[in-house]
Amino acid sequence: MEFTVSPNSPTPLYQQIVDQIRARILTGELRGGDPLPSIRQLASDLLASVITTKRAYSELEAEGLIITRAGLGTFVADLDARTIEAVKSGVVASHLGAAVRVGRELGLADEQISRLFAQALARSEPDER
């Protein structure tokens, strides 16, 4: 899998792995049944410790995005469209939640926060695909 993690990021290493694999599953780049590298293979590819990588896989497993079949390896779970949408919404909601918390901490009114959200939405170019 082509991605990298960095200990210099404020996001913990295992979370960086979780975020990147999850994004690939949600965008369809990884599909149900696709095999994932073994924990130790991925650790060595990413230059991340074995326990860190193990933790990332347990997290993704707990979210229902991957499954480990004893003796066979780890695979992307078969997810129906509704589940994928729900997980996507969950990810975005948690980022928005963080933004709302920052706004509240800085004493912004709810209307200001939602105006800023609308502006950010308007300003951002739609992704070209």
Next chain:
Amino acid sequence: MNDNALELRMVNKSYPGFSLRDVSLELPRGYIMGLVGPNGAGKTTTIRLIMNLARPESGTIRVLGAEMTGNAVDLKRRIGYVPENHEFYSGVTTEWTASFVKRLYPTWNDRKFRELLDKYGVDASKKTDVLSKGTRAKLAMAIALAHEPELLILDEPTSGLDPVVRRELLTDLLEFVKDGDRSVLFSTHITSDLERVADYITFLIDGRVAASGERESLLEEARLSNPSASIEDMLWTLTKGGQRRHA
């Protein structure tokens, strides 16, 4: 069966002006442990005790499931040891050095040694004295790996290396434990080495173990009081705490 690659229980050793006190640690088979601490904290002494190059006054040291005493020859053959200063006999080539070392290890794998030299770009016909510091480090690593050890013990392997060689070396450590059966203990005072590859960390401060355990759990604990705590922060806090205690 006990599945620790390394187990120290209440190990004590004193030298004039320095002592190691009640050092205990456990490294499960298949994982990497970093031994971190300021200069003079006792990292090299700990490693020398594990390698049976010095004897503890009390406590027990078990390596690959057995006590060193009485099993030293067999156990040492199963350990790849890279001491701190990569000392080689001078005036001789890499080729000669390898032929000397391989007599000591029945499991020496010459094909593997050649592959490693190739991979590391070490010219076997050159005299070891003319090799750069980075190349000497790679040669020491190739020699340690060529007899296919189950446990790799490295004393400050990254010290003085440029960032590229350092990263290559860390990659090799992860590669080494990939089969889940082999383990690594390495000492360092460079905390960023630990952030990537160490599953377990033992903080050695002033001859004592200030903390030892799974890196992620130690960090999580530290983050209760400082949400962005890094290993370097932990080392700082533990060192300062230690100094206050002994003041």
